[in-house]
Amino acid sequence: MNNQKKYILSGLVLVSFVGYAFFIRHQENEADESRVIAPKISATNLPTMMRGNNMMSNKQYKNGVYISSVTDAIYGPLQIEVTISDGKISGVKFLKYPNDRDRSIQINTQAMPYLKQEAIAAQIAKVDIVSGATQTSLAFREAMTSVLLQAK
């Protein structure tokens, strides 16, 4: 092989190696603990609602990174990865999503920076209808049932 080709090949190997190393480091930053691939969720191990049992206690869940199976979110496939640290949900990542957007989307644990943001400000135009929340149960915040069943 002549010298030119050698340099190009070395360059390619170097770039690939750097890219791979960066990927691995990136992955490590997402998870505090060892990676655990959870079993697929089938219809038989869907959560059941238990009367009178305290489903919503301050349970501690096993630390780790849990991946759900791919599920039909009505409009397309959805799959999430949940990180448990200190027994609590510390991160949520969407691995698969219905793709009806023009651009491909990478989601991490931060609010997506490219979504338009604004400070709210009073609007004084007349409206037909007003929409606002009524009291919503705080208990909903704790719910990650299907994935957390794996983390018990």
Next chain:
Amino acid sequence: MGMPIEITIEDYKNTKIFNEVFNFFKYVDQKFSTYKTSSEVSIFNQGKIKLKDTSDDFKKIYKLCQKSIKYTFGFFNPSNKGYYDPSGLVKGWAINEASNIIKKSGSKIYYINAGGDVQTSGKLWKIGIKNPFKQTENIKIINIKDSGLATSGNYERGMHIYNPQNNFKKADDIASITVIAKDVYLADIYSTAAFAIGLKGINLIEMTKGLEGYQIDKSGIATETSGFSKYLCLN
């Protein structure tokens, strides 16, 4: 449900339709209100009746809840302090059913507003999204037609309520999230799920086809999905 219900039908055929729809909401409230100790939900939670002996509509809601848990990965969860509480789904379902009642009566131009969850039909209706920190104010005006809209939030909390000792709550809390979908039933489930997720809730809406959303965090910053701006236009 214990909330104000507003029905506007521009092309009503007969005033009887209003009574019919209000009676339906009364029926839903009597069956599903967690605030009534005599409701079917309360009796079920008291252990006085088994699921197999509940009414058809009760069973229907129970099944819908199980499906919703699945496709929101448990972020929608019909539970409250350990008891079965399908309120997050019942409201949207009830409005959807009421909408069908109105359609069956022959009317096309109407809206139903049950406690801030809305189903519109027949023309563009102007909707104001409440300021979660000042409920006499609207902070966004949108126009929707033949779509449903639901807002989840917790107005008990003001702008600065989070526990510095509990990093999880501090990082993830939002004040409200409004979801628009083809029908209010889906909007209700997804707004409930997104609110449960917190700051990343808007991501769930962005990633799900057929939904748009507008989320307001605890510092009054709003984040909208990439297709949300179409509702700001008058066409």
